[in-house]
Amino acid sequence: MAVRKLAPEELQPESFVLSPETEAFAQQQIAKYPPGRQASAVIALLGKAQEQAGGWLPRKAIEAVAARLDMPVIRVMEVATFYTMFNLEPVGKYFVQFCGTTPCVLRGAGDIKKVLERRIGDQNQITADGTFSWLEVECLGACSNAPMVQINDDYYEDLTPENFEKLLDDLAAGRPVRKGSQIGRNRSEPFEAVKTLQDPSLYDGSQIGAWRKRFEEQAQPAATGETEAAVASVPQEARAAKPGAGRAIETEAADTPAERVKKGETPINPADRKEAADPSRATTGDSHTEEGARPAPQSGKSYVATPSKPEEGSPVPVSPTTPVAGTPPSQAETRRDGSESKPDVVVDKDNKTS
Ligand code: FES
Structure with missing residues (x-):
């Protein structure tokens, strides 16, 4: 530049x-x-x-x-x-911006440039009558209609040395000129064969070949047996993507009050009781670890919440409106979210539940 x-x-x-x-x-x-x-x-x-x-x-x-x-x-x-759209030096009445970028060059822009040099002279030179000047610029965004030039505010595309010479002649003479494509095509429609959506071969499968054939075969699964094979390959039971990928919730826990009751043990883990009695770990609200303060959970399922941080393993304070863990639904206070049917869970620092 x-x-x-x-x-x-x-x-x-x-x-x-x-x-x-x-x-x-x-x-x-x-x-x-x-x-x-x-x-x-x-x-x-x-x-x-x-x-x-x-x-x-x-x-x-x-x-x-x-x-x-x-x-x-x-x-x-x-x-x-x-901004290159602002000209800082005088230009001709018709200022030609010639696209010299690769797509236009591949389509013959070099011949257009020769016409400019012969008819007007070097870049940034104004013809003696003040009619023309030209400048080589980068892609003007009309590559599909290359080669092209911009003259003042309009594009002139699909140029050949012949039609470009005529264009310059018409402009110089004040005759009307055709903007856009100089070979008559509409915008950037196909260059030679205008058959978009009109050619029957678009619909008889001859152009899309194997793709059409494949679609027809898929439309007749019984004949190919493809569907039966696909169904047979599907496992009858859904399996987790990873073997231990299930959520902690609703998995059988090894040590729960219910399990202890089943085994004839006290539902409260002695270690938990000792820890709960530790004043240094006291929390507000009612303790859930008092023996006899709650019946056994309703099922062998354990609703385990795994703490994301070690310190989150401390007993969770319970608000006065929260029913005691394990309270049957009929005795629990009603919560607005309807979650009273599930017992509350306390998770200690060792990730044990009670
Ligand atoms: S390369 Fe010439 S218009 Fe894009």
């Missing part, structure tokens, strides 16, 4: 004043933004000022935009010199 700097002083006009049309445009653009945010309209105003100045941005035009938007001149200068 060429260095972007302002045009030489001898090319700079002595003054620039926003025209009534540009001023009306400025008011319209500034109104799009909240008060105090008028700087957001800087690109729009620079574009309009460039249009007013004849296709390029003199220094005075940049300063006029800065004043209109109440911005430091250097900030507007930064924008104007950064």
